[in-house]
Structure formats: C-alpha cells, structure tokens
Amino acid sequence: MDDKLKINQQLCFPIYLLAKDIIALYRPLLNAIGLTYPQYLVMLVLWENHSQTVNTIGKKLSLDSGTLTPLLKRLQQKELVIRTRSSEDERVVNITLTNKGALLKNNAQCIPEQMVEAMNVSIEDLTSLKELVIKILNSKK
Structure with missing residues (x-):
C-alpha cells in the first residue's frame, strides 16, 4: 500500500523548500540595497507605476492592509x-x-x-516553471 502521507509524496513540500531557498538567495542581494524581500516586492510594483493606492498594491501582491501598512511605514522611514x-x-x-x-x-x-545565476538553472527552465506556477494560480480563480 502506497502511503500518500509520506513527506516525499507531497507536492507542497518541494515547493515550500524552493520558496525558502529563493528568498534566502535574495537576502544578500537585497541587504546590499537595504530592503527586505516584501519591501522589494512593493518597490517592484512602485517602479512600474510611481504612485498607487495601498489597496492597489495589496491586490497586486496579494497582501492585506494589516501586512502592508507596517511595511509601507518602514519604507517611508527609509525615505x-x-x-x-x-x-x-x-x-x-x-x-x-x-x-x-x-x-x-x-x-x-x-x-x-x-x-538566475545563483539558481544555476536555464532561463528556459525558469520560464517554464513560472508559466506552470501562474497556470496553477490562475486555475483557482
């Protein structure tokens, strides 16, 4: 009998580990410019459009205002x-x-x-992974 509750049978576990690893790879790069990963995400949104509402930023990043407000306050403290x-x-x-x-x-x-260099995977593989993740995320809607 195949036990479907073994950790190595779970789809979520390698995705969870990958997310942790990717954020860990970002950490030294973002430390060098004085940002945390969530702050970087907000800045990416703002670099696309210099002025946006908290609500719009929250929707783009799937963050609620309770999470976003303190993050934005810290970005304001950093000027x-x-x-x-x-x-x-x-x-x-x-x-x-x-x-x-x-x-x-x-x-x-x-x-x-x-x-990309730090992940040591081809752009094509990363693009395929991104497209698959987006497909899964969009299928929930």
Whole structure:
C-alpha cells in the first residue's frame, strides 16, 4: 500500500523548500540595497507605476492592509516612499516613490540576473516553471 502521507509524496513540500531557498538567495542581494524581500516586492510594483493606492498594491501582491501598512511605514522611514491620504476620500492612502526610492531602481537592476545565476538553472527552465506556477494560480480563480 502506497502511503500518500509520506513527506516525499507531497507536492507542497518541494515547493515550500524552493520558496525558502529563493528568498534566502535574495537576502544578500537585497541587504546590499537595504530592503527586505516584501519591501522589494512593493518597490517592484512602485517602479512600474510611481504612485498607487495601498489597496492597489495589496491586490497586486496579494497582501492585506494589516501586512502592508507596517511595511509601507518602514519604507517611508527609509525615505523611499511618501504616504498621503486622498483629499477626496481619507480612507484611501496613496503611496508615491520619492526620488531616493526611484533612484534605488538603478541599484536593483542587476538582481534578476544575479538570481538566475545563483539558481544555476536555464532561463528556459525558469520560464517554464513560472508559466506552470501562474497556470496553477490562475486555475483557482
């Protein structure tokens, strides 16, 4: 009888280990530019569009405001973003990159390439993995 509850039979376990390993590979690269991994994700969103609401950032990153608010406060303390309440609706908080935050993008440009090198896997394999993960994530919707 095949025991389906053995750890080596689980799909989730290698994915969990991979996620931990990838974040560990990011750590020294992000430490060099003064960001944590969650802060880096927020900055990626803001580098695409310099000003967005907390709600929009949360949706893009699948983070709730309880997680996002302290993270954004720390980014503001680092003078990378400015948080301002909307004049039309004070419940809406806008997040805008500062010049320092925008310039940090230059220091982060090399990170994706360094990550590919650190993972020691072909771009094609990584692209296939990403596409499969996205397919699985989208199938839940």
